[in-house]
Amino acid sequence: MQNFINRIDFNPILEYSLLISLSIIISIIGYLIAKKYVIKVIHKLIFKTKSKWDDTLIKTKFFEELAYIIPPLILLYFSKFYPQNISSIVSQIIGFWIIIVIIKVIDSLLSAVLEIYNTFEISKDKPIKGYIQLFKLLAYILGAIIALCILFDISLLHVLSGVGAFTAVLMFIFRDTILSLIASIQIVANDLFKVGDWIEAQNFGADGEVIDIALHSVKVQNWDKTIVTIPTYKFMENSFKNWRGMAESGGRRIKRSIFIDSNSIHFCTPQLLEKLKSIDLIRDYLDEKSAVVDTTAEITLNKRKLTNIGTFREYMKRYVQSNPNIDSKNFTFIVRQLEQTSKGVPLEVYAFSNKNKWAEYEQIQSDIFDHLLVALREFDLKLYQEPSGEFGSSK
Incomplete structure (x- = not known):
């Protein structure tokens, strides 16, 4: 190359102008050849392989980013034939260019690593996207520092030694990043x-x-x-x-109350008990209780008597427990009376359905309480309901 230059009988300005123009043209041609032909050949070879991880390199445009390093490398080769004063400046610019390309290549490679990792089942439990983003951020920061040092011909050691003086400023600038990094580690670790x-x-x-x-x-x-x-x-x-615990357990909690009007609560009369014995779910319960409590029409507090709310509570328990969609063996199951409120006496169902998908769960819950809201009338009970605006209005 030097012999070729020596043979050109031009003045120095034209000589080096020709050399610079030639080097730029060759670098552009080199990049176009790599992009139009070499990368396409690489893609074809990758598509023929059985492995899928190399396809990710194509998806993240790893080879396209790598192709950008060809022009600066060609220019770097020709720069040694430039005049000394131009060669040093061009070398600094080319060094800056190469560092930028390397950063982009690292970015693309890390994106490929993340894509490949996400194909494994462990990625759902141990995501690494936060760490990949952190590595990218560090690569850009360090790359920018190195690139600027090369461009302005500054010693990297001098820059790094001065970083300590700006630690407080850096902590303030990257406060959210540092806090997020710590949070990400805790989220994954715990x-x-x-x-x-x-x-x-x-x-x-x-x-x-x-x-x-x-x-x-x-x-x-x-x-x-x-x-x-x-x-x-x-x-x-x-x-x-x-x-997640609910989803993994296979059940979903039902916790809902029916508010009973306290004015409708009373002891069970013989007529009411006789009617309720026609209900299969509580017939044996009533027969068992009739042997130990007073079932006459006499109103007395000196004997044990059944109440309509207590009997209805037992019916609620048996009805809910008999539902095939309620899991009372593996989960807590309670039908209880809560403390009386200004809105009546609450009877609460605390159970778990064996379906935890939202639509199915709501359907199960609605079906149960649709039935209970109607059934309470058979026990001479009334649902508490606040008076409407028309209550007591004159006609």
Whole structure:
């Protein structure tokens, strides 16, 4: 190359102008050849392989980013033939260029690593997206420092030695990043939640499924399909509820009360007991109780007597327990009377359905209480209901 240059009988300005133009043209041609032909050949070879991980490199455009390093390498080769004053400047610019390309290649490679990792089942329990984003951030910061040092011909050691003086400033700038990193480690290490979990964070209006866990934010898709983005570190400052335990248990809690009008509560009369014995679910219960309590029409507090609310509570228990969609063996099952309120006497069903999908769960719960709300009339009980605006109005 030097002999070729020596033979050109041009003045120095034209000589080096020609050389620079030639080097630029060759670098562009080299890049186009790599992009149009070499990368296509590589893609064809990759598609023929049985493994899928190399396809991810194509998806993240790893080879396209790598092709950008060809022009600066060609220019770097030709720069040694430039004049000394131009060669040093060009070398600094090329060094800056190469560092930028390396950063982009690292970014693409880390994205490929994340894509490959997400194909494994463990990625659902141990997401690494936050760590990948952290590595990318560090790569960009360190790459930018190195690139600027090369561009302005500054010693990297001098720059790094001066970083300590700006630690407080850096801590302030990257405060959220540092807090989010710590939060991400705690979330993964303590298995607080993972992608696919149903979480409820009332402070942020989030009640739905986790769809993404990143370094700086967690995305939750609510059941109305809206998406809430929450800073990762906020989960360490605020409480939230994870419904994963419910999903994994196979059951879902039903906790609902029927409020009985206290004016309708009374002892069971012989006529009421006779009518209630026609109900198969509580016939044996009434026969058993009739042997030990007074079933006459006499109103007395000196003898044990059945009440319509107590009998209805037993009916509620047996009816709910007989439902094939209620799991009373593996979960807590209680039908209880709670403390009387201004809205009546509450009878609460505390049980678990063996279906935890929302629609099925609501259907089971509704069917049970549809029946109980109608059945209480057979026990001479009334549902408590606040008077409407027309109550007592004159006609």
